[in-house]
Amino acid sequence: MANSTVKLDENITKWTLDFSSKTKAEKSAELSSPPGYFPSIGNNQIETIREADSARLIIKKSWDLALGPIKQVPMNMFLVYMAGNSISIFPIMMIGMIIIRSVKALFTIQQAFKMIEGKHAASQKIVYFIGNIVNVGVALYKCQSLGLLPTHASDWLAFAEPQIRVEYSGGGLSYL
Amino acid sequence: MFVCNCKNVFSLYEDQIGKFDWKKNLIGTVKYSLFAKDVNQQTVIFAATEENVVACLCYKSGNILWRKILEKGNLGRINALHLYNKIIFAVSGTDVILIRGWDIKYGYLISQWSFQLHPNEVFQKILWFCSADKLYKLFFLPEQSPELETFKISNGEKLSQKNIFSLEPVYTIDRCAVNNGILLCLNEVGFATMNFTNENFIFHHVNFNYTIDKQYFVNAHTNTKIAVFTIYDGIEKFSVCIDKNLEFYKSNAISEIGDVNIITLSSGIHVTITVMPISQNILELKGLEQHNERTLFLRRFVLKFPVGQVTISAIDCVEKVADQIICSILVTTTDGSVILLKSTGELKWMREEALANVVTGEIIELPMSDTEAEMQTEFDAKESDVMKMFIRRISSHIFQLQKLFLGILGMLEKSFSTDLDNGSKLVRDYFNLHKIILVITKQLKVYAIDNVSKDILWSYLIKYDFEPFPASSTNEIVRIPLFIQRTYRHYPHPMQCTILVKDKRTKNGVIISFDPVTGKFESELKLDFKIKQAMLLPKQTINDYLQGIMILKEDNSIYVYPEYAKTVMLDITPNLYVHVAEADICQVNGYMFNYKVNNTVLIPAWNMKCTGKIIKVCGKNPIEKVHSQGRVLSDRSVLYKYLNPNLIVVVSQSFNPEDQKSMLTLYFVDSVTGVIVNGDVRYKASDPVHLIHSENWVVLIYYNDKARRTEVVTYELYEGKTQKNSTETKSLRPIVDSRVYVLPTSYVEAARETITEKGITSKHVLVALSVGNIVELPWVILDPRRPFSSTNEIKEEGVLPYIPEIPIPTETIINYNQTLNRVRGILTSPTGLESTSFVFVYGLDLFYTRTAPSKTFDLLKEDFDYVLIIVVLVLLIMLTFISKHLAYRRALRQAWR
Known part of the structure; x- marks a missing residue:
């Protein structure tokens, strides 16, 4: 309808507006578009932008996901640093959380990878994996500095088997 | 700080006293004893012992009313015990003589004085004798006349100067004894007596028609109104009583294992009292009137524990009516027991004083109950055949069922009869907290003591002709090697313990084995060689799970007990070593074994010499x-x-x-x-x-x-x-x-x-x-x-x-x-x-x-707090159910809205 109105006035001028003549049919019809507005043109432009962006967006979003664990590393490190080297409930809980979160993420890595698409998928997967590993590493480092890792000989002492007696000897002071 | 805190927990709460622990007070082998009346006219018994203890025992129960522990060793050796004026005096010491007097009721010290013996008097035999308030010291120097000194017993005041009198050289101090102011000395043909209280010092010689062979022994009885001596001539024993006028009366002779004593009635009639062990557990007490050979009393006493040779230590007689006397006789035995007998036939009490001379011991685990043991054997089974194992399983179940039935029946029976069987109680409990303390004393008496109730479960007296090995260091008295050859684990084989002693006469070794739970002595093996050293073999025999004992003979050859354990020993000889330390020459010799089928020989492996004495x-x-x-x-x-x-x-x-x-x-x-x-x-x-x-x-x-x-x-x-x-132990320099x-x-x-x-x-x-x-x-x-x-x-x-x-x-x-x-x-x-x-x-x-x-x-x-825990748990469970129910009702109401 709007197009027909424009066509009618085309021969006069492009910018004139006729408010007077309006048939009943015209009145019931939709309002014409405001000048300078060409719905068709606008629609076409958005469509093209949307198509080009979606691929980039996927990559971006995937990167967000992939970099998530890495981004947590500084915060975790700060937390761990602030926790101090004494063994108490909060540091332990913190480390536990870091470990559990990262390990859980590593175990559900397949689901996370399903969400990662696009050209960069391979590198993103690697980054995601590395990020989680680094988080685990941070937690383990903290465990180590807390002395919770069985890395010393003393930690395995309880499992040391007693030595087997080979020779038997007896005697004492003479009874004579 | 931590250590301080930690220690507080070691202490005991007041209400825990005696809950996990017990104590048995002892006095030691009784040397002198006397009956006395305390301030309340109650009879008490005073005893002085080989352990240098002066004790006051209750007449009724034999409990210690009080005891004084004197110095250890020779310093506190008691030489005489005397009661005067409600004070009990003891003369003790060998170098410095201490005379102490204690209150008879409470045992506090009333008087004490001392004097130093002349250096050449020390280590000589001195006869001490007390009479009323006087203490007599009778001293013999070899080849010299005896000297007599008299002191006031309460303060040491010298009552008389040294009196020297002559005694014929045929008499020696070892054969003299003194009692109630009468000195008696033995020689080959008779004896000489003298009453020194009247200070005329004249000997009265009596020839006697008996032969004294090798051993002479004269013993004075304390606490008799008259002077009574027991003379032992190597074969027989008899008593002699001597009155103030040196008139003597001799009793019948009896065997050396018993003892005889004489009392005098107020009518002047002598009564001979004999105590004779019929067996290790039965004593016979006999009272015989002198003039008409009339038996006043004849009683038999069954003892709970075995005893050795007996000695009458003290007699207290009360004359009720004419010809009627009631005597209390305190009997001591060679194994250290103290027994109070009454002529009425009553065994008042028995104290096991050998326990004051424990030499060695072992805390032994009790055997498993039959059911448990059956289960154990089920899993111990050697055969691996399925069918056999199945049969074994079934049979063990049947056995358990049978046990259960018997148990129920037994419980029914028990409700009717109250007496508990001692043997059935001796099984291990869940935490193995019930054990037997097995101890062996110097007198070679073996005791098994229940660790919970402190009761003596059984006691066994090893034959008198055996003796323990000599001590090796100063804090031992003697040595008795004790080995546990088989533990409780090998049902149905009983446990087996073995001790090594030696023969008194030949000095050859003797092996004695017994079951520590029942006290059954199985074998007594006399060896024909002297034991130098012994060790328990580390491996058991295959058939009866017995750990053999390897005994090293004097000539460095070996003997294995039991004999069949030798095969086991041969298996381990390449890894078996033995060492013997010679204390006096300060040398330790190590030996290894040369494997030979019929003759294993010792090869010296090493030798270590030192200076001094190995302790x-x-x-x-x-x-x-x-x-x-x-x-x-x-x-x-x-x-x-x-x-x-x-x-x-x-x-x-x-x-x-x-x-x-x-x-x-x-x-x-x-x-x-x-x-x-x-x-x-x-x-x-x-x-x-x-x-x-x-x-x-x-x-x-x-x-x-x-x-x-x-x-x-x-x-x-x-x-x-x-x-x-990390797997085997090796010698290194640590x-x-x-x-x-x-x-x-x-x-x-x-x-x-x-x-x-x-x-x-x-x-x-x-x-x-x-x-x-x-x-x-x-x-x-x-x-x-x-x-x-x-x-x-x-x-x-x-x-x-x-x-x-x-x-x-x-x-x-x-x-x-x-x-x-x-x-x-x-x-x-x-x-x-x-x-x-x-x-x-x-x-x-x-x-x-x-x-x-x-x-x-x-x-x-x-x-x-078990109650609190249970209450809280029950409450929580109840609350859960209630809240569940309430929640359900609420949900239903919500649904209707």
């Missing part, structure tokens, strides 16, 4: 287990323990000419190779010496002569930061740490380490002090790694900084206020609870308790 040879406890193989240092590395099971510690005592004092030399010897892995010398160190060797540490306790204090040296042996061989500590107390009487089943619990050192305390010293305090300066690293390791004095807080005294006198040894034993260790202390008193060195981590606290 201790100490290996490790064979049942000990070490849980932790090393010690964690502050840098979290491990210092591995040196756990050579064949390591022995040899201590020799010698005289150091430089400082004129005794010194101790320690040798840590590997008894397989003879390598001395470490050594140490302690200067100015003298008796008493005690040595503990356990795990990887050694504790030596001695008295420092110069500083006049008791010192404790501790040694710890480590392999280093790496283990050279790293040794040592520290000396001062025990701020008087002498130490005995020392022992605690032991637990798995060795997880830390070890404590139990030290018996001469003041009567048993102190529990934690290893943290004795640790040789205690540093001189405290650093953070050391703090992290949990080692305290070095302080020479060992603190003795009262909480660490495990016998709290129950003083233990003259402790001679401590036995420790593991229990089924890893935290708990049994402690049995023997000496003059017996004491049993249990300790938990690392606190009772495997037990709920005594004050654990």
Whole structure:
């Protein structure tokens, strides 16, 4: 309808507006578009932008996901640093959380990878994996500095088997 | 701070006194005794013993009313016991004579005086005699006339000068005795008597128509109105009573195992009293009137425990009406028992005083109940055939069912009859807290004591013609090797213990085996050689699970008991070694065995010589287990323990000419190779010496002569930061740490380490002090790694900084206020609870308790509130159900809306 109105006035001028003549049919019809507005043109432009962006967006979003664990590393490190080297409930809980979160993420890595698409998928997967590993590493480092890792000989002492007696000897002071 | 806190827990609550521990007070073998009336006219018995104890015993029960423990050894040896004016006097000592008087009712000291004997009087026989308020000292110098001195017994005032009178040289002091002012001396043809109270000193000779063969023995009876002597001529015994006018009356002669005594009635009639053991458990008491051979009484007494030869120690007779007397006779036996008999046929009481002379012992695990044992055999089964195993399983179930039935029947029966069968109770409990304490005394009497109820379960007297081996060090009396050949594990074979003694006459070895639970003595094997050394073989025989005993003969050949264990021994000979230490020549010889089918010979392997005299040879406890193989240092590395099971510690005592004092030399010897892995010398160190060797540490306790204090040296042996061989034990040169500590107390009487089943619990050192305390010293305090300066690293390791004095807080005294006198040894034993260790202390008193060195981590606290826990649990469960129900109702109401 709007197009027909424009066509009618085309021969006069492009910018004139006729408010007077309006048939009943015209009145019931939709309002014409405001000048300078060409719905068709606008629609076409958005469509093209949307198509080009979606691929980039996927990559971006995937990167967000992939970099998530890495981004947590500084915060975790700060937390761990602030926790101090004494063994108490909060540091332990913190480390536990870091470990559990990262390990859980590593175990559900397949689901996370399903969400990662696009050209960069391979590198993103690697980054995601590395990020989680680094988080685990941070937690383990903290465990180590807390002395919770069985890395010393003393930690395995309880499992040391007693030595087997080979020779038997007896005697004492003479009874004579 | 931590240590302080930790110690508070060791102490006992007041209401726990006597709950886990018991004490048996003893007096020792009775030497002199007398009946007396105390201030309330109650009869009491005073006794002076070989253990230098003066005791007042209750007439009715035989309990100790009071006792005074005099000095140890010769210093306090009691020479006479006398009652005068409600004071009981004892004359004691051999060099300095002490005369002390105690109140008879409460036992407090009333008078005391002393005098020094002339140097040439010391070690000579002196006859002491008391009469009323006088003390007579009768002294004989060899080849000289006897001298008599008289003192006032209450204050030592000299009543008369030395009286010298002549005695014919045919009489010697060894054959003289004095009683009630009458001196009697024996010779080959008769005896001479003299009444010295009237001071005319004239001997009256009596020829006697009997022959005195080899042995002469004359014994004066204390506490008789008349002078009575018992003469033993090597074959027979008879009594002689002598009155003031030296008229004598002789009783009938009896066999040496009994005893005879004479009493005089008010009518002047002599009554002969004889006590004769019919068997080991039955005594016969007979009273015979002199003039008409009329039997006044004839009684038989059945004793609970066996006794040896008897001696009448004291007699107290009351004449009711004419011809009617009631006598109380205190009988002592060679095995140390004290028995009070009444002529009415009543056995008043019996005291087992042999227990004051315990030489060795063992805490023995009880056998399993039949059901458990059956189960054990089911899993022990050797055959692997399926069918046989199935049959075994079924049969064991049937057996269990049968047991159950019998049990129910038994319970029914028990409800009718109240008496409990003693034998059926002796089974192990769940935590193995019920055990038997097996002790062997100097008199060769074996006792089994229940550790819970302190009752004597059984007692056995080994034949009189055997004797124990001589002592090797000063803190032993004699040595009796005791071996457990078979433990409770091998049902249906009974347990077997074996002791080694020797024949009195031939000195040849004797092997005696018995079952420690029932007290059944199975065999008594007389050997035809002398025993030099013995050891328990580490392997059992195949058929009857018996660990053989390898006995080293005098000529270095070997004998295996039982004979059939020899095959087992042959299997292990390449790895079997034996060592013998000769104390006097200070030499230790190590031997190995040359494997030969019919004749195994000893080959000398090594030899170690030292100077002085070997006083201790100490290996490790064979049942000990070490849980932790090393010690964690502050840098979290491990210092591995040196756990050579064949390591022995040899201590020799010698005289150091430089400082004129005794010194101790320690040798840590590997008894397989003879390598001395470490050594140490302690200067100015003298008796008493005690040595503990356990795990990887050694504790030596001695008295420092110069500083006049008791010192404790501790040694710890480590392999280093790496283990050279983690599977097998080998001899190496260890790293040794040592520290000396001062025990701020008087002498130490005995020392022992605690032991637990798995060795997880830390070890404590139990030290018996001469003041009567048993102190529990934690290893943290004795640790040789205690540093001189405290650093953070050391703090992290949990080692305290070095302080020479060992603190003795009262909480660490495990016998709290129950003083233990003259402790001679401590036995420790593991229990089924890893935290708990049994402690049995023997000496003059017996004491049993249990300790938990690392606190009772495997037990709920005594004050654990079961009620509260149950109430809370029940409440919680109820609340859950109620709230569930309420929630359901609420949900339903919501749904209707």
